[in-house]
Structures are given as structure tokens and as C-alpha cells.
Amino acid sequence: xxxxxxxxNYVWNLSVxxxxxxxxxxxxxxxxxxxxxxxxxxxxDAGTQEFMVEWVRMADKLVELxxxxxxxxxxxxxxxxxxxxxIYYQTGERMQGLGHPGRAxxxxxxxxxxxxxxxxxxxxxxxxxxxxxxxxISGLFHKAPVESPAPCVVYCNGLDSMKEMLWMGGLPTALxxxxxxxxxxxxxxxxxxxxxxxxxxxxxxEQWASAFVDYLETRDDIDKARIGMTGISLGGHYAPRxxxxxxxxxxxxxxxxxxxxxxxxxxxxxxxxxxxxxxYWNHVFWVFGAxxxxxxxxxxxxxxxxxxxxxxxxxxxxxxxxxxxxxSPDYANDTYNQxxxxxxxxxxxxxxxxxxxxxxxxxxHAFAIDYIxxxxxxxxGGNIKG
Numbered sequence: 001x002x003x004x005x006x007x008x009n010y011v012w013n014l015s016v017x018x019x020x021x022x023x024x025x026x027x028x029x030x031x032x033x034x035x036x037x038x039x040x041x042x043x044x045d046a047g048t049q050e051f052m053v054e055w056v057r058m059a060d061k062l063v064e065l066x067x068x069x070x071x072x073x074x075x076x077x078x079x080x081x082x083x084x085x086x087i088y089y090q091t092g093e094r095m096q097g098l099g100h101p102g103r104a105x106x107x108x109x110x111x112x113x114x115x116x117x118x119x120x121x122x123x124x125x126x127x128x129x130x131x132x133x134x135x136x137i138s139g140l141f142h143k144a145p146v147e148s149p150a151p152c153v154v155y156c157n158g159l160d161s162m163k164e165m166l167w168m169g170g171l172p173t174a175l176x177x178x179x180x181x182x183x184x185x186x187x188x189x190x191x192x193x194x195x196x197x198x199x200x201x202x203x204x205x206e207q208w209a210s211a212f213v214d215y216l217e218t219r220d221d222i223d224k225a226r227i228g229m230t231g232i233s234l235g236g237h238y239a240p241r242x243x244x245x246x247x248x249x250x251x252x253x254x255x256x257x258x259x260x261x262x263x264x265x266x267x268x269x270x271x272x273x274x275x276x277x278x279x280y281w282n283h284v285f286w287v288f289g290a291x292x293x294x295x296x297x298x299x300x301x302x303x304x305x306x307x308x309x310x311x312x313x314x315x316x317x318x319x320x321x322x323x324x325x326x327x328s329p330d331y332a333n334d335t336y337n338q339x340x341x342x343x344x345x346x347x348x349x350x351x352x353x354x355x356x357x358x359x360x361x362x363x364x365h366a367f368a369i370d371y372i373x374x375x376x377x378x379x380x381g382g383n384i385k386g
Contacts, residue, residue: 003363006033010274010325011044012051012095014362019091021365022168023084032058032088045278048095049102055092056106059085063113070120079120086114087168094160097279098286107195114164124176125167128183130215135197137208139163139185142172143221151226151250151380152181154212154242156205158233158256158360159287160277162191166232169365174373178382181222185212187238189287200289203302209242213249226250226380230372233276233360236318236327237261237303240335244311251379253317253372256324256360257332261303264327265296274325276359309338315379319348319368323357344379 004020005013019029032054039047066081089110096103118125124143129136140163144150153175155166163184166172172182186192187208189201202208209229216222228251231239236258243252258264267273268280277283281293290296316339320332329349336347348371350356355364377384 003358007037007040009040009044011276011278012036012040014274014276014359015051015091015095017358017362018165019087021170021362022087022165024087024091025084028058028062028084028088044275045097048097048278049100051095052092052100052102052106055088056102056109059088059092059109059113062088063109066116075120076122079117079122081117082113082120083117083168086110086117086164089113090162090165094162095278097282104195110162110164111192125172128215130211132188132208132211133199135193135199137186137188137197137199137211138192139183139212140167140172142167142176142182142184144176144179144181146179149221149223150179150181151228151376151382152183152216152222153228153230153376153380154209154216154249155182155184156187156209156229156231156235156238156242157185157190158231158235158258158276160190160283161232162186164191169232169369171230171369171372174369175376175382178373178377178384180228180373180376180380180382183212183216194287200299201287203237203241203300203304204245205238205242206245209238210246210248213246217248224248228252228376228380230255230376232256233327234258234261236331236335237305240305240312240316241308243314243316244308249314251315251376252312253319253375254335255319255368255372256327257318257320257329257335258303258327259305259331259334262297262300263304265300273328274359276326305335305338309335310340312339313341313343315344315346315375316342317346317348317372317375319350319371321350321357321359321361321363322352324359326359346375 062085066078069078166184188199230253236254339345
């Protein structure tokens with residue numbers, strides 16, 4: 001199993017693979033990337049404006065086609081096109097530097113078309129928003145088809161993903177089949193929280209995770225004793241940290257270990273390992289609300305799980321791809337080895353035999369989705385049979 005690599009740089013290829021795993025169509029994506037081949041030769045940072053133009057061009061066309069479907073009364077068809085447009089808008093937007101022309105407009109198009117897609121295809125998804133530090137944080141609640149109060153998993157972003165990407169990636173649908181609700185969240189430093197509310201990231205993820213648990217406890221369709229937490233990529237810091245400090249979580253999982261992301265920054269200064277997005281330092285300064293490198297290093301110093309994992313007493317799963325080019329597999333061993341008080345700890349490696357060997361399964365999400373969904377079904381009480 002290998003990453004689809006049409007470009008000569010990892011960052012652009014990663015973005016293409018994420019779009020495919022989130023539901024993009026290969027024929028459309030080939031048409032998008034064909035005009036970009038020459039621009040990609042200049043490296044991951046140059047040409048990102050051209051990159052966005054091509055993804056937006058395809059997304060705009062899909063919206064136009066969706067409007068034609070609506071005019072003919074074909075709402076399901078329109079909704080599918082709007083959802084796919086949202087994938088392409090977000091793929092173009094997340095590759096831009098702070099303040100790049102058209103970025104805010106493209107993000108707005110992504111959000112509005114995602115919600116229209118949910119509406120017209122009849123997905124059981126509702127946007128929620130809750131007060132937080134004088135502003136608000138938001139999420140997408142995917143309701144499982146169950147009658148009685150059921151388990152729920154809080155699912156958080158990494159460094160540069162958004163809640164719509166979490167949903168489109170497929171884990172909430174897999175959990176719903178197993179009788180588990182999902183709340184995909186834009187935590188501080190990501191998505192709406194960063195772009196619309198100006199809320200920067202914090203290493204202390206229990207602060208916002210607890211606020212989402214407070215919200216879930218107000219719902220009569222949630223079994224309050226069976227709430228889990230997971231996160232993808234940098235969520236491999238946020239989810240374990242939240243489970244360590246929020247006692248209401250009954251199970252946890254990390255989709256990609258990120259045991260010491262503070263240390264990773266020094267590796268990236270030495271150009272060890274690949275970056276997840278172009279304009280990397282520009283991006284992380286924005287995410288953490290940092291003015292310069294010294295400020296960023298200070299604000300991210302607690303992005304380190306050493307000394308915290310022994311607080312976890314509930315079941316916890318760590319997953320990692322054996323060929324992760326961004327985050328060393330050694331970090332998965334660190335997290336697992338420090339889960340000394342977990343009632344059930346597990347370390348799952350994704351290997352060449354099945355796939356998902358790249359960073360958080362960018363080469364193939366399917367195996368991690370099934371494994372993590374089954375994990376929560378087993379540890380929170382769901383169904384693993386059809």
C-alpha cells in the first residue's frame with residue numbers, strides 16, 4: 001500500500017490523498033491537479049495560490065451542477081455534489097498561508113456547501129455550538145440510528161483539519177453502524193474556532209473537551225457513562241491528554257500517536273520528517289497565537305505527554321502507521337508504554353499487509369476507521385455485528 005504521489009513534494013501529495021480519502025473522485029482530482037504539475041516543481045510553499053484556484057474551480061463547477069439538480073427537484077443528487085464541493089474547497093483552503101487572498105471566502109463556501117449537502121442528502125448530522133471563554137466552539141453531531149440513550153465519541157482535529165473533514169473521512173458513519181453517536185469538533189486552534197472565533201490552540205485539551213462533555217450531558221440521547229474521546233494526527237496529543245484529565249471519559253483512542261509534539265518542532269527546524277502543510281511556521285504561529293518562534297516554542301512547551309499517561313485508568317488504544325513520514329513511530333511506543341494504569345491498553349500498528357502505513361492512514365483510512373470503531377463498540381458497549 002502506498003500514498004498516491006502525483007506531485008514531486010510530500011505536502012501536496014498528502015493533501016490530494018486526504019481529499020480522496022474524504023470522498024473526492026479520482027477523475028475530478030486528476031482534472032484538478034493536471035494544470036498544477038509545473039507549479040509543484042518549485043516546492044511545497046510556492047504555487048499554493050495556484051493550487052487553491054484549481055480546487056476552487058472544480059468545487060464551483062460542482063455547486064453549479066448541484067444548483068441545476070435542485071432546479072429539477074433532484075435534492076439527493078444536488079446534496080452529493082455540494083458535499084464533494086466542500087471537500088475540494090477545504091483542500092484548497094487548508095494549503096494557504098495566513099492572509100492569502102481568497103482563503104476566507106473559500107472557507108465560507110466549504111462550510112455552507114457542506115451543510116447544504118447534509119440537508120439535501122438527509123444525513124443525520126446537526127451543527128452544534130456552545131459557549132466557551134466568552135466566544136463559542138462548534139461541532140457536528142452525527143446521530144446513530146438507535147432508540148435508547150447510546151454511547152458517544154468526541155472526535156477532534158489535528159493541527160490543520162476541520163470538523164467537516166473528520167465527518168467526511170468516514171469514522172462517524174462507522175460508529176453509527178455500531179450504535180454510537182459522534183461529535184466531530186472544531187477545538188481551539190482549528191476550523192471555526194480559529195478562523196471565525198480567533199481561539200488559539202492550547203496543550204491543555206481537557207479545557208475544551210470537558211466543555212463538550214458538559215454539552216453531551218444535556219442531551220437525553222446520550223448515555224453519560226459511556227462517552228469516549230479520539231483525535232486524529234495532532235489529536236494524538238489532544239485525545240490522550242483529555243482522557244487523562246477528564247474523568248467522565250470512559251474510553252479513548254489516538255489515531256496517530258503524537259507523544260511529544262514539542263520535540264517534533266526542533267526536528268522540523270532541522271528538516272527531519274515531512275511537514276503536514278505548506279508555510280509551516282506561518283501556520284503553527286497562527287494556530288497557537290504566537291508572535292514569533294520564541295513565543296511559539298513557549299506556548300507549545302506542554303505539547304508533551306510525558307508524565308501524564310499514568311493518569312489514564314480507562315481503556316485506551318494507540319494506532320500508528322509503520323511508515324509515518326511526519327511523526328516517528330517511536331512516539332506510539334512512548335504513549336503505549338506509559339499507559340501503565342489503563343484497564344485495557346492496546347497498540348495497533350498498520351503495516352504493509354493491510355495498509356494505512358502513512359501518517360494517520362493517508363494512504364488508506366479504511367483499516368483505521370474499522371479498528372477504531374470496533375474498539376469503541378467493545379469498550380463503550382456497541383454492536384460489532386451486522
